[in-house]
Amino acid sequence: MTASAMIEALDVHKRFGNVTALNGVSLSVARGQVVCIIGPSGSGKSTLLRCMHFLDEPTQGVIRLDGKRVGYLERDNKSPRRMRGSQLAAIRAQIGMVFQLFYLWPHMTAFENVILGLRDVRGLPRAEALRLGREFMHKVDLDDKLEAYPEHLSGGQRQRVAIARALAMQPKVMLFDEPTSALDPELVGEVLRVIEKIASEGITMVIATHEMSFARKVADVVVFMDQGQIVETGSPVGIFDAPQSERLQRFLDKVSA
Amino acid sequence: MDLDFSIVWNYVPVLLKAAGVTIILTVLSQSIGTVAGLFLALGRVSRFKVLRVAVWMYVWIFRGTPVLLHLFFIYYAAPLFGVTLEAFPAAVIAFSLSSAAYNCEIIRSGLQAVHRGQVEAAQAIGLTYPKIIRRIVLPQAMRIVIPPYMSNFITATKNSSLASVITVQELMLTAQLIYNSTYRAIEILTAAGVIYLILTTCLTGIQLYLEHRTAWELRGLSAGKRRRLELNAPGKRMGDQA
Numbered sequence: 373m374t375a376s377a378m379i380e381a382l383d384v385h386k387r388f389g390n391v392t393a394l395n396g397v398s399l400s401v402a403r404g405q406v407v408c409i410i411g412p413s414g415s416g417k418s419t420l421l422r423c424m425h426f427l428d429e430p431t432q433g434v435i436r437l438d439g440k441r442v443g444y445l446e447r448d449n450k451s452p453r454r455m456r457g458s459q460l461a462a463i464r465a466q467i468g469m470v471f472q473l474f475y476l477w478p479h480m481t482a483f484e485n486v487i488l489g490l491r492d493v494r495g496l497p498r499a500e501a502l503r504l505g506r507e508f509m510h511k512v513d514l515d516d517k518l519e520a521y522p523e524h525l526s527g528g529q530r531q532r533v534a535i536a537r538a539l540a541m542q543p544k545v546m547l548f549d550e551p552t553s554a555l556d557p558e559l560v561g562e563v564l565r566v567i568e569k570i571a572s573e574g575i576t577m578v579i580a581t582h583e584m585s586f587a588r589k590v591a592d593v594v595v596f597m598d599q600g601q602i603v604e605t606g607s608p609v610g611i612f613d614a615p616q617s618e619r620l621q622r623f624l625d626k627v628s629a
Numbered sequence: 630m631d632l633d634f635s636i637v638w639n640y641v642p643v644l645l646k647a648a649g650v651t652i653i654l655t656v657l658s659q660s661i662g663t664v665a666g667l668f669l670a671l672g673r674v675s676r677f678k679v680l681r682v683a684v685w686m687y688v689w690i691f692r693g694t695p696v697l698l699h700l701f702f703i704y705y706a707a708p709l710f711g712v713t714l715e716a717f718p719a720a721v722i723a724f725s726l727s728s729a730a731y732n733c734e735i736i737r738s739g740l741q742a743v744h745r746g747q748v749e750a751a752q753a754i755g756l757t758y759p760k761i762i763r764r765i766v767l768p769q770a771m772r773i774v775i776p777p778y779m780s781n782f783i784t785a786t787k788n789s790s791l792a793s794v795i796t797v798q799e800l801m802l803t804a805q806l807i808y809n810s811t812y813r814a815i816e817i818l819t820a821a822g823v824i825y826l827i828l829t830t831c832l833t834g835i836q837l838y839l840e841h842r843t844a845w846e847l848r849g850l851s852a853g854k855r856r857r858l859e860l861n862a863p864g865k866r867m868g869d870q871a
Binding site: 425427457458461462463464465466467468469471473475476477478479480488489492493521523534537538541 | 744746747749750751752753754755756757758760764765768769772843845
């Protein structure tokens with residue numbers, strides 16, 4: 373794998389009981405690159421992202437963030453040791469995650485959702501946290517919703533708050549796990565526009581998505597997954613206009629139908 | 630049968646003092662039982678099996694045997710270990726042990742009712758376990774826990790009368806002592822009943838207050854109204870109290 377990879381997965385396997393969700397996946401994402409993962413439901417897109425964040429621990433394989441192993445401490449001449457909670461938390465703070473179902477904390481306002489990590493993880497002084505929090509709420513066009521509770525926001529607004537919450541940590545990588553799949557069709561656009569804007573700012577991103585036209589527009593690299601494996605990798609033009617494998621062709625036929 | 634409730638007035642100070650004992654006994658043992666119950670609940674959902682099993686055993690024993698038995702047991706067993714316990718501390722210990730077992734189960738159900746995604750979102754921004762519990766899980770669990778917790782508190786208030794059997798001079802024993810010498814059982818028991826009712830009504834009030842405090846969507850509504858009212862003063866609107 374390339375030395376300049378910002379985040380990479382090396383031969384990652386994940387089994388849940390006797391179900392194999394990932395069967396030897398390797399993916400390397402260069403600094404500033406935007407990778408979109410497409411593929412049918414159950415193909416392992418989400419599991420791969422969750423493994424990259426160590427929310428699901430890989431059964432086998434290695435995740436590296438900016439060269440540093442996620443979840444394990446590497447030691448000279450000794451086998452790697454599992455990270456302690458605080459060590460894992462420290463590296464997780466550098467990986468942003470946006471979930472399909474938002475998972476905003478309902479007992480806090482939108483603004484509190486965004487600044488919690490700034491205060492409690494990054495330890496910023498109050499004034500600085502408030503300033504940054506406003507900045508990121510502005511970035512997702514929610515200046516007027518700072519004090520709203522998640523309950524009173526639309527799905528699209530909730531997901532934008534969730535993006536601001538992850539982004540405010542100023543992570544090295546942003547992972548998006550089907551960020552628009554739970555949204556009403558008319559709310560998808562506002563979320564995709566925000567993600568597109570962030571992508572244009574040069575943040576490294578991995579996005580699992582069912583939005584093909586979005587993937588075509590925003591991705592540097594598109595990865596097609598099926599049955600726990602990466603079947604095909606290429607440029608958007610290559611993947612969408614000249615699919616090599618039969619499985620990808622069938623998938624594209626189905627989603628465009 | 631003639632009733633003479635005027636006799637109650639002579640004993641109001643004594644009854645109130647005894648009610649004070651009931652309150653102190655209940656609040657003290659519930660406080661200890663709440664803190665202990667919280668830690669037991671965390672042990673119950675811990676990833677360490679030894680801890681889970683140990684807590685399960687504790688709850689199994691203390692929820693599965695009568696509080697009355699605990700009371701006698703601690704009161705009579707203490708001297709065997711070379712300690713002489715007064716009735717009151719013995720009662721506090723017995724009620725705390727039992728309260729811890731019940732509160733453990735109540736709090737555990739609250740912790741487990743918080744959606745896994747809530748914790749994952751907190752892990753995702755790099756919060757550590759103690760902070761996830763304190764900032765994310767407990768505030769949400771609290772809301773779920775308040776009704777059963779307060780029910781248990783009310784039950785404990787009434788059950789504190791059991792301490793009378795080991796001579797703690799709480800409200801029930803005091804009432805008995807009074808009517809044993811005055812032969813005015815109905816009048817004194819009625820008075821004691823009224824006092825219990827006042828205590829439990831206060832607890833119901835506290836429950837309503839706590840439920841209101843943790844209803845964040847209501848808080849959200851009032852914030853919305855506030856925002857509309859303050860639209861003309863945008864400088865000091867947002868997040869200053871966040």
